[in-house]
Amino acid sequence: MNDNLGGFFIYSTPISLTYTDRRFKLSYSKVFYMAGKEIDMEDTCPTGIPGLDKIVGGGLPRGRTILLRGEFGTGKTILATQFICNGILRYGEPGIIVLLEQNFAHYKKDLRPFKFDIDALQQSGKLVIIDASMSKMSTSGKLALADDVRHLPSQQEKFMTTKEVVDYLLATAEQIGAKRIVVDNIPALDNLLRRTRSTRDEVIYMNYSLQAQDLTSVLISDTLKDRSDDIENYVTDGVIVLEYNVTGPDTGRHIYIKKMRGTEHSENIHTLRFKKGVGIEVLENE
Numbered sequence: 380m381n382d383n384l385g386g387f388f389i390y391s392t393p394i395s396l397t398y399t400d401r402r403f404k405l406s407y408s409k410v411f412y413m414a415g416k417e418i419d420m421e422d423t424c425p426t427g428i429p430g431l432d433k434i435v436g437g438g439l440p441r442g443r444t445i446l447l448r449g450e451f452g453t454g455k456t457i458l459a460t461q462f463i464c465n466g467i468l469r470y471g472e473p474g475i476i477v478l479l480e481q482n483f484a485h486y487k488k489d490l491r492p493f494k495f496d497i498d499a500l501q502q503s504g505k506l507v508i509i510d511a512s513m514s515k516m517s518t519s520g521k522l523a524l525a526d527d528v529r530h531l532p533s534q535q536e537k538f539m540t541t542k543e544v545v546d547y548l549l550a551t552a553e554q555i556g557a558k559r560i561v562v563d564n565i566p567a568l569d570n571l572l573r574r575t576r577s578t579r580d581e582v583i584y585m586n587y588s589l590q591a592q593d594l595t596s597v598l599i600s601d602t603l604k605d606r607s608d609d610i611e612n613y614v615t616d617g618v619i620v621l622e623y624n625v626t627g628p629d630t631g632r633h634i635y636i637k638k639m640r641g642t643e644h645s646e647n648i649h650t651l652r653f654k655k656g657v658g659i660e661v662l663e664n665e
């Protein structure tokens with residue numbers, strides 16, 4: 380007998396209870412409900428970030444590539460890390476974070492107030508962080524590699540091709556069964572790659588390769604101005620923008636969804652807050 384006894388939430392994690400061979404079994408649900416609407420985990424990749432899933436129709440489109448754009452200090456790294464950590468802890472989905480700018484020690488230190496417990500997640504084998512930040516300095520320089528984090532193979536010796544980087548990411552994803560990946564950040568790829576094509580084509584190649592593996596990808600960009608001719612806007616399925624207003628009645632941090640293919644998303648500008656022990660939360664202002 381195999382009875383599905385229904386679903387419920389534990390700490391906002393969708394759980395289903397089944398009775399099989401005289402045993403009760405708890406597992407992650409394939410379906411959950413948000414504001415009375417049924418959300419299918421096969422199509423949707425919930426971020427678990429308070430307030431964000433609601434404004435993107437339940438979560439990010441599964442297996443697609445989302446650009447997270449914002450000026451420096453707007454909260455991109457925190458938001459993307461929350462997406463990966465929640466994926467592991469709430470939805471049983473392993474993840475990869477590629478650091479191209481900030482080194483691992485600084486990254487961990489900056490995130491300390493939010494208690495993401497990066498070390499424990501790494502040790503569980505469900506989180507892999509790849510520190511490629513030394514490419515910022517120069518790929519030819521010999522720098523000491525930290526041993527509590529992974530690095531890209533041969534990165535210190537030479538520039539890498541996009542294919543080499545992507546192959547390593549896909550092999551790592553397969554190894555841990557990753558469903559989510561973050562690249563922080565895309566413009567810094569320039570320091571790492573031996574270009575064989577235009578940046579646009581390099582990003583398109585990475586984008587399609589990650590999608591082919593059914594990874595839901597968040598690519599970060601700190602490009603200062605949102606230019607309509609910017610390549611990332613065209614090669615990603617969604618664009619989330621973070622901004623910081625320093626003057627006027629709307630002073631503070633905000634988030635809005637500029638584009639999210641196939642999703643009924645909010646068209647409003649929402650206030651964004653940092654919360655100790657949580658990370659970012661998105662408010663539902665109209």
Ligand SMILES: Nc1ncnc2c1ncn2[C@@H]1O[C@H](COP(=O)(O)OP(=O)(O)OP(=O)(O)O)[C@@H](O)[C@H]1O
Nearest residue numbers: 449450451452453454455456457458601653654655
């Ligand atoms: N508890 C907090 N309250 C208010 N602001 C905070 C808090 N914690 C972090 N911040 C702000 O968040 C910023 C860091 O966020 P994060 O590293 O995610 O930004 P980022 O967009 O990735 O920046 P960068 O482009 O420099 O990498 C800090 O510079 C600080 O301004």
Ligand SMILES: [Mg+2]
Nearest residue numbers: 455456457563
């Ligand atoms: Mg950052």
